[in-house]
Amino acid sequence: MNIDRDSLIAAARAASAQAYAPYSRFHVGAALGFADGSVVCGANVENASYGLSLCAETAAVAAAMNAGIRGGLVAVAVIGGAVVGGVADPVTPCGRCRQVLSELAQLGGTDPLVWCVGSDKVLELRLSELLPHAFGP
Numbered sequence: 001m002n003i004d005r006d007s008l009i010a011a012a013r014a015a016s017a018q019a020y021a022p023y024s025r026f027h028v029g030a031a032l033g034f035a036d037g038s039v040v041c042g043a044n045v046e047n048a049s050y051g052l053s054l055c056a057e058t059a060a061v062a063a064a065m066n067a068g069i070r071g072g073l074v075a076v077a078v079i080g081g082a083v084v085g086g087v088a089d090p091v092t093p094c095g096r097c098r099q100v101l102s103e104l105a106q107l108g109g110t111d112p113l114v115w116c117v118g119s120d121k122v123l124e125l126r127l128s129e130l131l132p133h134a135f136g137p
């Protein structure tokens with residue numbers, strides 16, 4: 001099943017409203033789209049001990065894993081951030097999140113599309129482009 005790009009971006013945008021980001025004020029939402037049409041979301045969760053913060057993508061993968069999902073990841077949307085001069089650059093997953101997303105994707109043998117959303121453009125990349133030669137299970 002194809003995941004509709006605009007719907008997944010809307011889900012990521014809604015998820016970003018739940019971000020707990022009082023330190024960076026950089027609110028991020030991520031939505032994972034699965035082959036059966038289901039969507040699982042996450043938002044970043046910061047901590048007073050800054051280095052312990054969790055990114056939105058990692059929170060979403062943890063939510064999916066905790067729902068028993070072990071594959072079928074076909075699309076990811078990431079949105080959020082700080083607006084500078086009225087324009088927000090597309091948010092690309094950090095290195096750690098690329099690896100975390102890759103584990104879930106590899107479990108089901110997929111190479112998901114990743115939509116990195118900015119205020120006036122959406123970068124569309126395969127996860128394998130963001131993380132070539134990924135380490136895997």
Ligand code: THU
Pocket residue numbers: 021024026027028043044045046053054055056057078091092093094097
């Ligand atoms: N962050 C995400 O949630 N996802 C990304 O792809 C990039 C960064 C979060 C981590 C931290 O809470 C805030 O954005 C600023 O780095």
